[in-house]
Amino acid sequence: MTEQKYAISEYPDTVKVYARLKTLIAQPTRPIRRDRMQEYLNYFDTKCVRSKALNEEARKLIPGGVQHNLAFNYPFPIAIEKADDAYLWDVDGNRYIDFLQAGGPTVLGSNYAPVRDKVIEMLQTCGPVTGLFHEYELKLAQLINRFMPSVEMFRMLGSGTEAVMAAIRATRTFTKKKKIIKVGGAYHGWSDSMVYGLHVPGTGRLEAKGIPFGASANTQEFFPNALGALKAKLIFNRLLGGTAAVIVEPVGPESGTRPVPYGFNQKVRQLCDEFGALLIFDEVVTGFRLGMGGAQGYFGVKPDLTVFGKCITGGYPMAGGVGGRADVIMRFAAGIGGTGEQAYVGGTLSANPLSCVAGYYALLEMERTNAPVIAGRAGDRLTEGLQAIIEKRGLPFVAFNQGSIVHLETSGVMLLDLHNPLKLARELKPRRHMIEEMGAAYMASGLITLAGSRMYTSMADTDQVIDETLNKFDGVLSSVEGV
Numbered sequence: 001m002t003e004q005k006y007a008i009s010e011y012p013d014t015v016k017v018y019a020r021l022k023t024l025i026a027q028p029t030r031p032i033r034r035d036r037m038q039e040y041l042n043y044f045d046t047k048c049v050r051s052k053a054l055n056e057e058a059r060k061l062i063p064g065g066v067q068h069n070l071a072f073n074y075p076f077p078i079a080i081e082k083a084d085d086a087y088l089w090d091v092d093g094n095r096y097i098d099f100l101q102a103g104g105p106t107v108l109g110s111n112y113a114p115v116r117d118k119v120i121e122m123l124q125t126c127g128p129v130t131g132l133f134h135e136y137e138l139k140l141a142q143l144i145n146r147f148m149p150s151v152e153m154f155r156m157l158g159s160g161t162e163a164v165m166a167a168i169r170a171t172r173t174f175t176k177k178k179k180i181i182k183v184g185g186a187y188h189g190w191s192d193s194m195v196y197g198l199h200v201p202g203t204g205r206l207e208a209k210g211i212p213f214g215a216s217a218n219t220q221e222f223f224p225n226a227l228g229a230l231k232a233k234l235i236f237n238r239l240l241g242g243t244a245a246v247i248v249e250p251v252g253p254e255s256g257t258r259p260v261p262y263g264f265n266q267k268v269r270q271l272c273d274e275f276g277a278l279l280i281f282d283e284v285v286t287g288f289r290l291g292m293g294g295a296q297g298y299f300g301v302k303p304d305l306t307v308f309g310k311c312i313t314g315g316y317p318m319a320g321g322v323g324g325r326a327d328v329i330m331r332f333a334a335g336i337g338g339t340g341e342q343a344y345v346g347g348t349l350s351a352n353p354l355s356c357v358a359g360y361y362a363l364l365e366m367e368r369t370n371a372p373v374i375a376g377r378a379g380d381r382l383t384e385g386l387q388a389i390i391e392k393r394g395l396p397f398v399a400f401n402q403g404s405i406v407h408l409e410t411s412g413v414m415l416l417d418l419h420n421p422l423k424l425a426r427e428l429k430p431r432r433h434m435i436e437e438m439g440a441a442y443m444a445s446g447l448i449t450l451a452g453s454r455m456y457t458s459m460a461d462t463d464q465v466i467d468e469t470l471n472k473f474d475g476v477l478s479s480v481e482g483v
């Protein structure tokens, strides 16, 4: 068996993390001082002139002028021209250290040359797509099976969203049950049944505009880490025909923003077994970022199905797939004439040679270079540095990480939920605006983050890169009110 190595050097003490987050959310916000914030905003007006002009043009044709949910839009989205290693450059020539990492896939660093070379080779011989089988589909499936033995069979798809959709369909076909239980606040893509309890736990269909009630009538959520509530739902569902699947992000919702206690996944596994529900791990982010064995290897828990995205193609397009038990995945058998017990899936460009060759070599390179572990070390250094700054400046902010997934909570907005609806209604907007401002200040300082509160690190983040980053964070955090 292949030796597994993981990005998490020490699992976060979730009791301590939640205690600190609770203290943070109980206090009034500590935003950036107004005079300093004005200086950060001036950066965008004076140094991002071409980005601003492009955005104004884009707004005429593209709704809101931006098409990526994770793009930083305050005060306006900047346009990126060049990506390499740990850095991005915008169209005005400004350089940034990139911790958005396109939302997570670029564990090797941006625009990694050895993978790019293989993609170019493929384009020169085969082009991006033929609609017919290519050997790299098999090579990629074999590789995933080697890294994650629970993936007995694998079906490639176009995105994480599609893969979740397919996984749900397969579990329903296989179990002949309907209910799907997710964790409140978790994002599993934007399919009709999963736009439910998004971002803020307990909000159900709040964001389900344009989605008929019936489409999510069999979706349920439980509050993060509330195993008792999960069990109650499983018991209740048994009376209604049963639960097809429980789907979790194994480090916790939103890439572990609300981290799970170490033993959580094992307990969910046991509950699924007790109630005859299948367990789906959404490893769109953790799949290969936490290590070549994914979160399932790290936690030592075997899901029935695993959903992939992002890393599965090393950041190249059409990143999605679902794998797992052969008897369940066989429901996806394709080709003309598939009938009977099959769950319907499709996709003209899915499993194209470009995506498969990119994924195959990206994963091999990640294994060869030990990229997940190196990226995890960078995440540790960043987190420890942030914790030291927070301590030094006497701030209530909270930094913690799961390897290369680093969280810096300054407004605590992600911790609001429907347990306290009044507080949620009162504080959601101002706390959200605060992280917009924090994100803009980081960006004006040369740091790109995810939503002003999350950083993905990569193999390209050397000690020097992290130390430069920490200097920049210190500059911003020294501008906070009351420091």
Ligand SMILES: Cc1ncc(COP(=O)(O)O)c(C=O)c1O
Pocket: 103, 158, 159, 160, 161, 162, 164, 187, 188, 189, 190, 249, 255, 282, 283, 284, 285, 309, 310, 319, 320
């Ligand atoms: C945990 C998780 N699941 C599913 C998705 C959806 O994947 P995609 O954006 O490829 O549709 C995402 C995307 O960020 C994700 O983070």
